[in-house]
Amino acid sequence: MVDPTRGVLYPGRLPLLHRLPADEEARDLIAWFWVPEWDLEPGIVSRQHVVGYPALNLVVEPEGVTLSGATSIATHRDLEGRGWAVGALLRPAAVRTLTEAPAELVDREIALAAPELHTAVVAAMTTDPERHRRATRVVADWLRLRSGPITDAARQANAMVDALVGEDAARSPEEAASRLAVSVRTLQRLAHRYVGVAPAAMIRRRRLQDAADRLRADPRQDLAALAAELGYADHAHLSRDFTAVLGIAPSAYRVVPAGRSGVRES
Known part of the structure; x- marks a missing residue:
């Protein structure tokens, strides 16, 4: 069972958050998926505090795709307006596919050029009634194809x-x-x-x-x-x-x- 609040310092302040397990074929690459969605009134900011897992995250949002490194301190993000994200907490087996230097990403994030992944996830999150499952499946398939056999x-x-x-x-x-x-x-x-x-x-x-x-x-x-x-x-x-x-x-x-x-x- 994936704990939906572990690592979240103030769960009562969360937007709608889904944590979904990776399917059997992707479990060597992805620990789980996290999918927040929010729709806040104008002028309202929801500050989300997290003490992150010691891991990297692959994140798809309407604005693009990013790779976030492990963190050394608690972090926060201010949410406003309407939005969503589809994040994958990565297992080490997936990391070398995306970066040769995870230590250089500690407390940082970088943009990834993955237009096909971005387009497919945005389409799933925008039009599909089963958007969470479909979007996470897109991410898992993309990562499996990119990673190849697990060494x-x-x-x-x-x-x-x-x-x-x-x-x-x-x-x-x-x-x-x-x-x-x-x-x-x-x-x-x-x-x-x-x-x-x-x-x-x-x-x-x-x-x-x-x-x-x-x-x-x-x-x-x-x-x-x-x-x-x-x-x-x-x-x-x-x-x-x-x-x-x-x-x-x-x-x-x-x-x-x-x-x-x-x-x-x-």
Whole structure:
């Protein structure tokens, strides 16, 4: 099951958002699809805050196609008017097809020249009653055709991400390397080559997503106990990480109202 709110700091402020799993043939390339749609009144801006997964995203919007790198801090985007996007959270096996240097895309996005992909997705999102399924199928087919056969190295990179941020993920790079029967240095090279950020940074991002999810679910959560459960040395370590990446202390985040809101521009 794809969690529709994981990584979203204030789910109550979301526009209509769909998260869809990739079909069987595309699961080595795409973790899942995310498809937001919005239609806001004039003068209303909806600010969306996200602590992103340590991964790259392929995004198709009415304006064009972009490739977004992994992020080092929480990010936001202001939505206004009417619009949509079709995004694919990429598995490492898809990354080398689109860029040779994912580390250069950290906290950045670049435009991709993919007119046939853009035209087909826009057509699906504009005219098809089953627009989400049709649009995501277009993206999956395009990416499969562009990627070709999955190499052993790419499968190993996928396994690396699973070990670092998947279900029952490792608590340290050393543990992840042991699970994969590789050296820590090999793990670091895989992460740099296919994601662009270090294994330790990927683990920290997973912990912060877990912390934010837990605090939203139970604002009365004891922070010292939460820190211990997530593998932090202590409460202070969790608070420093949370504040550095999300820009807000965990004690403050858990009392911020989660209801839908907009910011009216002056």
